[in-house]
Amino acid sequence: MPAGPIDRRVARTRSRLQQALFRLTAEKGYTAITVEDICREADVGRSTFYTHYSDKDCLRKATIDEHMKSLQARSAERHSQRNAKGFSFSGPMFEHAHAMREMHRVLMGGKKREMPEEIRSWISGQVRHELTNIQGDEGGARLEIATRFIVGAFFEVTHWWLEKDTKLSPAEIDRMFLQLAFNGVNAVLAGPTRIE
Amino acid sequence: MPAGPIDRRVARTRSRLQQALFRLTAEKGYTAITVEDICREADVGRSTFYTHYSDKDCLRKATIDEHMKSLQARSAERHSQRNAKGFSFSGPMFEHAHAMREMHRVLMGGKKREMPEEIRSWISGQVRHELTNIQGDEGGARLEIATRFIVGAFFEVTHWWLEKDTKLSPAEIDRMFLQLAFNGVNAVLAGPTRIE
DNA sequence: ACGATACTGGACAGTGTGTCCAGTATCGGT
DNA sequence: ACCGATACTGGACACACTGTCCAGTATCGT
Secondary structure (H helix, E strand, C coil): CCCCCCCHHHHHHHHHHHHHHHHHHHHHCCCCCCHHHHHHHHCCCHHHHHHHCCCHHHHHHHHHHHHHHHHHHHHHHHHHCCCCCCCCCHHHHHHHHHHCHHHHHHHHCCCCCCCCHHHHHHHHHHHHHHHHHHHCCCCCHHHHHHHHHHHHHHHHHHHHHHHCCCCCCHHHHHHHHHHHHHHHHHHHHCCCCCCC | CCCCCCCHHHHHHHHHHHHHHHHHHHHHCCCCCCHHHHHHHHCCCHHHHHHHCCCHHHHHHHHHHHHHHHHHHHHHHHHHCCCCCCCCCHHHHHHHHHHCHHHHHHHHCCCCCCCCHHHHHHHHHHHHHHHHHHHCCCCCHHHHHHHHHHHHHHHHHHHHHHHCCCCCCHHHHHHHHHHHHHHHHHHHHCCCCCCC
16 A cells, blocks of 8 residues: 555655755745746756645745754753753754755845745744743743744844854853843943953 | 826726725725726726736836835834833834734735735835944844834734724834844743733 | 656736826926 | 817737646656
8 A cells, every 4th residue: 555655756745845945945935936946956847846835935844844853853952951040942953054054044035035934933942932931931022922923033143143153052052142132232232341 | 397296086986996996805805806896996997006006016006105105104213212111113014004903914914914015114214224233233144033023913913903903002013023032932921920 | 567646837817017199188397 | 069089999909927738758765
């Protein structure tokens, strides 16, 4: 019964389409891509595309979902050995981003800033959960604002780090991020508070 | 010489188009809108549209530019009477956002999160400038990271505040934002640090 | 080897774009 | 109040992309 796993042809076609999506997103940004572009780049018939995905967004979602699993695993792993301070999601995320820079550029929306909602809500969940652990659930607007604050900051920092590929290591950027998040701008910028 | 100011007809048409853009963005998000939609809503011929703006993005940019001026003025005003702590941009921004909720929803990209680059870079400039004042310009990556961090956090918090129209006043949300920004999550969430 | 399944390429109607034009309405200045 | 300048209109145009369908062909799994 060929029901369960996958036909080689299917796997091959889907892989091609996803790779093409990567290349094109990196090249000219997600919104500028057409289904025709993807099929040409992937060397796949356009009708074939539609037998796998209903449209462009669907392809992106599927691609993201697949890659999200490994991240989930890493985060959970690190979560068990969690220390008193810091987020458990940020470290793995920065490392993963560093290792697969291109892919993350795609996930983050390429040159533009077209963040897919799946990633956003996934990370929001992580952050909210970890903040709740720190706080005890008081559940109020305060928690929600802090969550939004952290999520937005995290995306923007990551986006900057990926685009301007500086020499900062994942550990370094993570340390800076956590310091800003937990101690604020004052601690980081004001005079003699060491950061190194 | 009719060169300088503006023909009534021109003003009227442009105003209609911008108003239509507001309504439609609020209604179904910027990307989902077509030029035809705008013209129908504005009751303006489609050919007329193109004599004023080359495309949808152009209309949005023009609309934003106009409304940015008042904000610029407010921020500059508050900047002169600046206190030791806090950002001068955030207060006026929150107030303006509160007063013109609909318009800001449009500026922020409506239901979706399609932030126009003009706003982003304008605020980035403000933040970088103010952080430099705090820090003295050391110019390093540290300043840049802090800037990105704050910008991202600000957008996300504002977006949340606008979409979930809670009962928080501009002053309240601003206070929370500044506290998170300058003192970090610890100061806000950890136990007895009062926020009210 | 053979039945099932996936790919192909081409055609289709539908929608939106951006440009052009001739006809009509409205403006601003004298 | 008039008249030349300027702006709006609606319709037509070629073009690009979408999403669906189908008959023919290649490749799969067993």
